Amino acid sequence: SLQLDRAYNLELLSYVSLIVAGSLIYALSGYLKLLFVALKLPGPPAIPFIGNVLMIGDKNVMANDAARAFSQYGTLIRIWVTIMPAFIVLDPQDLQIILSSRKHTDKTFFYKLLHNFLGNGLITSSGDKWNVHRKLIQPSFHLNILEKFIGTFNDSSQCLLDKFKSVEGEVNITDFVNNCVLDILNEAVLGVPVFREDKEKEKSPFRQGKVVMPYRVTRPWLLLNWVYKLTDTAASELNQKKQLDNFTRKMIHIRREAKRTGNLGERKCLLDYLIDISDQVPDFTEDDIINEACTFMLAGQDSVGAAVAFSFFMLAQNPDCQKKCIEEIDNIFDGDTRAPTMRDLREMRYLEQCIKETLRLYPSVPLLARRLGEDIRVGEHTLIAGSHIFIVPYAIHRLPYIYPDPEKFDPDRFLPEEVEKRNPYAFLPFSAGPRNCIGHKFAILEMKTVISKILRHFTLHPVEGKEDLHPSFRVTLRATGGLWIKLQRRDKV
Numbered sequence: 035s036l037q038l039d040r041a042y043n044l045e046l047l048s049y050v051s052l053i054v055a056g057s058l059i060y061a062l063s064g065y066l067k068l069l070f071v072a073l074k075l076p077g078p079p080a081i082p083f084i085g086n087v088l089m090i091g092d093k094n095v096m097a098n099d100a101a102r103a104f105s106q107y108g109t110l111i112r113i114w115v116t117i118m119p120a121f122i123v124l125d126p127q128d129l130q131i132i133l134s135s136r137k138h139t140d141k142t143f144f145y146k147l148l149h150n151f152l153g154n155g156l157i158t159s160s161g162d163k164w165n166v167h168r169k170l171i172q173p174s175f176h177l178n179i180l181e182k183f184i185g186t187f188n189d190s191s192q193c194l195l196d197k198f199k200s201v202e203g204e205v206n207i208t209d210f211v212n213n214c215v216l217d218i219l220n221e222a223v224l225g226v227p228v229f230r231e232d233k234e235k236e237k238s239p240f241r242q243g244k245v246v247m248p249y250r251v252t253r254p255w256l257l258l259n260w261v262y263k264l265t266d267t268a269a270s271e272l273n274q275k276k277q278l279d280n281f282t283r284k285m286i287h288i289r290r291e292a293k294r295t296g297n298l299g300e301r302k303c304l305l306d307y308l309i310d311i312s313d314q315v316p317d318f319t320e321d322d323i324i325n326e327a328c329t330f331m332l333a334g335q336d337s338v339g340a341a342v343a344f345s346f347f348m349l350a351q352n353p354d355c356q357k358k359c360i361e362e363i364d365n366i367f368d369g370d371t372r373a374p375t376m377r378d379l380r381e382m383r384y385l386e387q388c389i390k391e392t393l394r395l396y397p398s399v400p401l402l403a404r405r406l407g408e409d410i411r412v413g414e415h416t417l418i419a420g421s422h423i424f425i426v427p428y429a430i431h432r433l434p435y436i437y438p439d440p441e442k443f444d445p446d447r448f449l450p451e452e453v454e455k456r457n458p459y460a461f462l463p464f465s466a467g468p469r470n471c472i473g474h475k476f477a478i479l480e481m482k483t484v485i486s487k488i489l490r491h492f493t494l495h496p497v498e499g500k501e502d503l504h505p506s507f508r509v510t511l512r513a514t515g516g517l518w519i520k521l522q523r524r525d526k527v
Contacts (some may be wrong), residue, residue: 043152
């Protein structure tokens with residue numbers, strides 16, 4: 035009997051060993067395939083076991099590395115995330131294969147590092163949850179609904195105009211613009227009016243948001259959640275997330291009560307639409323409302339704030355373009371001080387070209403990532419399912435064979451006939467395909483409203499000694515040292 039038990043245990047050990055060995059071989063085969071492709075591709079020098087992750091912490095990575103990526107390495111580039119190879123794809127035709135397909139909609143693990151900040155909303159979620167939520171929320175961004183937010187855009191623009199009138203002269207516009215955009219989001223997303231007597235909105239936790247993802251990526255040991263949870267940074271981030279959730283939950287209860295009593299007011303906010311979805315679809319819970327509302331609040335701040343501020347700066351640096359914008363706006367309003375309508379905003383075609391050219395040069399989100407759902411062919415190479423793909427709009431928008439003289443500010447690149455000549459995946463300020471930014475039309479209308487309001491009253495000029503723009507990367511694109519312009523009242527010219 036003892037001999038039989040030993041034989042049985044030996045046989046069991048053999049089976050377990052075979053299973054473990056098979057699993058290791060299977061796992062290693064995928065890694066070896068990635069390794070085989072990666073070693074044949076060019077890419078930036080890497081540090082052993084660290085790879086290229088320290089580049090994420092370099093605020094000058096876009097200006098110094100991304101802008102020269104094509105000339106140095108071509109359109110398919112290998113990088114290392116610790117010991118794992120990943121790939122940067124730059125050519126629009128290859129990007130179209132990836133971004134247009136629902137087979138490649140899963141985000142990489144980097145987005146999981148944003149969960150404590152954004153929650154599990156449309157930006158960070160994947161799979162069925164993302165697909166269901168996208169379908170449920172998409173109707174809330176129809177143009178007929180977005181038109182109702184123009185009044186909010188205009189009110190906040192008026193506040194910005196009043197502040198500009200009080201300072202005039204040389205000014206760093208970044209904080210002014212960021213506060214304007216946050217006022218818009220407070221009302222449009224959460225229902226907190228732009229004009230209110232109390233200053234409760236000044237205490238909003240959405241004014242103190244801080245992303246720690248770059249901090250974790252540049253310290254690879256913190257990518258292990260059990261290690262990260264032991265740090266003070268993790269505790270601070272979780273406390274921040276708790277404040278965001280509690281504030282949003284409070285606003286949900288306020289809006290639910292207003293809906294129950296019929297006191298929602300004339301302006302319906304996005305939170306109201308999310309509450310309507312939850313009432314009709316029980317699986318869309320209050321936590322889902324919070325996650326999506328926080329996503330819109332946080333993702334819409336820095337991205338639109340940066341786009342507006344960069345646009346003001348570029349118009350100040352390019353007076354001929356600014357003049358055309360002002361002439362277009364003056365033709366639309368003809369001296370009338372009224373708020374803009376949807377028709378007015380649609381007619382601001384040249385202003386839209388200037389905004390898009392600014393977003394080409396300085397995309398608010400200069401880095402995206404995807405995980406391949408199946409093998410794809412890129413040039414002479416096959417990238418296997420599971421590969422991590424990085425998409426760098428900052429570099430794509432500077433491909434010289436698509437955008438000649440790429441560093442030149444030229445709004446005519448976005449004339450309709452010029453746009454038709456280009457692959458649609460050559461311009462990605464809002465990503466593209468099924469996972470494009472759900473709020474991109476909202477953002478364009480918002481930017482047009484704010485910029486046109488200021489140009490109706492001011493001309494913008496460069497500030498001597500501060501004409502150079504130094505973009506820095508912190509998940510979104512910012513400007514080191516701020517963005518300085520000189521404001522001159524048009525009625526004083």
